[in-house]
Amino acid sequence: MIYVGCDVGSLTGEAVIIKDDSIIRYEIIRVRPRPEQTALEVTKKALTEAKMSFDDIDYCVSTGYGREKIPFAQSSISEISCHGRGAQWANPSVRTIIDIGGQDAKVIKVDKLGYMVDFVMNDKCAAGTGRFLEGMAKVLGVELEDLAALSSGAASPVALTKTCTVLSQFEVLYMLNDGVDRANIAAGINRAMAERISKLVNRVGIKEGVAITGGVAKNFAVVQSLMEVLRVEFVSLGDVDPQIVGALGAALFAKERAEREYEKGGIEVKGLNKKSGNG
Amino acid sequence: MKGEQRMFILGCDVGSMTTKTVVFGDDGIVAHDITANNGNLTKVVEKSVNNVISKAGVSLAGIGEKAGTGMGERYIPFDHITESFIKCLAVAVHFLHPDARTIVDMGGLITTVISINEKGKVLEYRTSDKCASGCGFFLRLAAQALEIKVEDFGNLILPYDESAHMGTQCAVFGESEIVSHVNDGVEPEKIAAGINHSLGRSVTTMINRIGGIKDIVATGGVAKNKGVIKAIEETLGMDVITLSSIDEQLLGALGAALCAQQRVQQG
Numbered sequence: 001m002i003y004v005g006c007d008v009g010s011l012t013g014e015a016v017i018i019k020d021d022s023i024i025r026y027e028i029i030r031v032r033p034r035p036e037q038t039a040l041e042v043t044k045k046a047l048t049e050a051k052m053s054f055d056d057i058d059y060c061v062s063t064g065y066g067r068e069k070i071p072f073a074q075s076s077i078s079e080i081s082c083h084g085r086g087a088q089w090a091n092p093s094v095r096t097i098i099d100i101g102g103q104d105a106k107v108i109k110v111d112k113l114g115y116m117v118d119f120v121m122n123d124k125c126a127a128g129t130g131r132f133l134e135g136m137a138k139v140l141g142v143e144l145e146d147l148a149a150l151s152s153g154a155a156s157p158v159a160l161t162k163t164c165t166v167l168s169q170f171e172v173l174y175m176l177n178d179g180v181d182r183a184n185i186a187a188g189i190n191r192a193m194a195e196r197i198s199k200l201v202n203r204v205g206i207k208e209g210v211a212i213t214g215g216v217a218k219n220f221a222v223v224q225s226l227m228e229v230l231r232v233e234f235v236s237l238g239d240v241d242p243q244i245v246g247a248l249g250a251a252l253f254a255k256e257r258a259e260r261e262y263e264k265g266g267i268e269v270k271g272l273n274k275k276s277g278n279g
Numbered sequence: 280m281k282g283e284q285r286m287f288i289l290g291c292d293v294g295s296m297t298t299k300t301v302v303f304g305d306d307g308i309v310a311h312d313i314t315a316n317n318g319n320l321t322k323v324v325e326k327s328v329n330n331v332i333s334k335a336g337v338s339l340a341g342i343g344e345k346a347g348t349g350m351g352e353r354y355i356p357f358d359h360i361t362e363s364f365i366k367c368l369a370v371a372v373h374f375l376h377p378d379a380r381t382i383v384d385m386g387g388l389i390t391t392v393i394s395i396n397e398k399g400k401v402l403e404y405r406t407s408d409k410c411a412s413g414c415g416f417f418l419r420l421a422a423q424a425l426e427i428k429v430e431d432f433g434n435l436i437l438p439y440d441e442s443a444h445m446g447t448q449c450a451v452f453g454e455s456e457i458v459s460h461v462n463d464g465v466e467p468e469k470i471a472a473g474i475n476h477s478l479g480r481s482v483t484t485m486i487n488r489i490g491g492i493k494d495i496v497a498t499g500g501v502a503k504n505k506g507v508i509k510a511i512e513e514t515l516g517m518d519v520i521t522l523s524s525i526d527e528q529l530l531g532a533l534g535a536a537l538c539a540q541q542r543v544q545q546g
Contacts, residue, residue: 010455033462103452125410126451135451165451166411170295170388177320177354 001058003258004046005250006039006073007082008064011102011130012215013038014247015046018255025050026244035066043072059258061250077253079246080108080119086249087211088114090237095209098201098226099245100216102130107201114249120203126165128196130216136189139169140182148221150186157187163196186221194225201230211235217242286343286543287335290536291328291359292367292529293320293351296387296415297500298327299529302335302342303536310334311529320354328357346539348531350388360539365393365404367534372496373399374537375522381491383482383511383519384530385501387415392485394492405489410448413481415500417450421474424457425467433504435471439513443473448481472506479510486515495519502527 005016008031016026027046031038039062047053054072062073063082070076087097088110097108104123111117126132137144151157158180162168175185193216212234216222227234240248287309292299296316302309312331316323332339345359348367372379373395382393388411393404411417422429443465447453453474460470478501486495497508497519512519521527 103455124447124449124452126449131451162409164410165449166414166416167388167408174320174351 001255001258002052002056003251003254004043004057004060005082005086005247005252005254006043006060006062006064006070007079007244007246007250008035008038008062008066008070009101009215009246010065010104012243013042013064014244015039015043016244016247016251017046017050017052018248018251023240023248023251026241026247028241028243035064036069036071039066039070040072059254061254061257063246063250074254075257077250080106080116080121082246082249082253083213084108084110084116084249085114085252086240086245086247087213087237088112089248089252090240090245091209091211091235093209093235094211095207096201096211097245098197098210098212100129100197100212100214100222102134102215105129105197105200107204109204109207118204120200122200125163127163127168128193128200130214132165132168132193132196133189133216133219133222135165135169136172139172139176140186147186147189148219151183151190151221154181154183154187156184157191158184160188160192163192168192187225190219190221190225191229193222194229197226198229206230206232208232209235211237213237213242213245215243286540287337287341288536288539288543289328289332289339289342289345289359290367290532290534290539291324291345291347291349291352291355292364292531292535293324293347293349293354294387294531295350295389296419297528298323298349298351299532300327300331301529301532301536302331302337303533303540308525308529308533309337311526311532313526313528316351320351321356324351324355344539344543346535348535360542362535362538364531365391365401367531367538368498369393369395369399369401369534370537370541371530371534372498372522374533375524376494376496376520378494379496379520380493381486381489381495383486383491383495383497383502385413385415385478385482385497385499385507387500390414390482390485390499390501392482392489392491394489403489405485407485411450412448412453413478413501414450417453418474418478418501418504420450420454421457421471424454424461425470427467427471430503432471432475433506433508435468435475436506436509437469437472439476441469441472442476443470445473445477448477453477475504475506476510478504478507479514482507483511483514486511491515491517493517497521498527498530500528
């Protein structure tokens, strides 16, 4: 049985294919102008790499932006639910998920089955989202992927006084004008990011078993700073790439829905025996 | 008064995106300069000052007093008097328009609303120093995204329900919202009109917080955008004046010069 989850974010789109309770293939791409295009492209890429086609999919769930518009998905589920599910599958001890995406930040609390019990989101202010780091990388003249390494060996991290992404970019520009060491600036940026995120986390509080997901989870310097500010160690997600947690959760829901529909006899699911009835 | 030295004063306002300088004499502003803050700020200030004194036909030694203000004031390399930006705006606007009671300065990064009395004294003020929404920097990003010149934004005035809806306040997310609209095929003119409305709304909120009283005078680079001014007037239900006798960006520098002049006159 082939189940697919597809997650369209603000900056990247992901697709995950699961078979027999394991991930057989996943892909991450930059978004296209329309969510349907992103979903199609990333899913096609994953299927092609797995030597499959759309016909092989037994059930697909879409999540993220424009999730209702994905023509090849049988149903759509909120990214919050998908994130909770995906993270909990990766590590059953997860109870709090901090998801830092390109344009939003979420904190999701889940029960032992991965179902959401509380959550908070910031999607109004770019501070504490991937956008904050993107802007800073530009001001410092580095690629986003190289921003984490820049802070290595910082002897005295600066303290940024402005929360706002734009205002703090100007603050950094002034620091560069004043000849402040770039490693110290980068370390200050990590700290500012961590402090902003921790404010969001404090609105729902932490339950032990904290995982970090989303693109920013791959920035080891921000992750380190966040652990220091929150005073927790993040649990591992094993081999699961933190950026695909949403799509993974969607794929798990796809499996759950397909099996439920089959039991109800409501739909014909390719590969499962069709039950007799009004079909 | 043959032989008497004319007293010139230099006012310098180092803002977030531009540096403004004026040479002020007995008859008013003799020369002005606006230079973009590209690269080393001290060099930008030097360049602007050299431009303005050359236009005025004086030398730096011939300047009686020098005053500086603005968020980048510390980058002014020569000895000068430091004046608070708020005070500079109040003094300058009062000087040019004594009926002013509320000043709305819309700059590159920050919007400031100031309440002044009949003598031009500052009573109260608020700044948007927590969030860069609705500022000149955002307009510049928007102009790039829409491929419309910033100077032309002001002409794109459409009724609110014919403009593209801008849901976000954040300058960063606003840029993404613009790109979404463009990808959805919305005409750039409608998006620009929507941005003017959005800025008008957020500035009006600030004016209402302080309780804006007439005459309301708008200053700063964004005040050059007639679309934003109109949107403020419509949302606020009051007239907003822009001073015709001076470039909207020069009030800070003029105010600095006037403050320095006051100090000299007081001995």
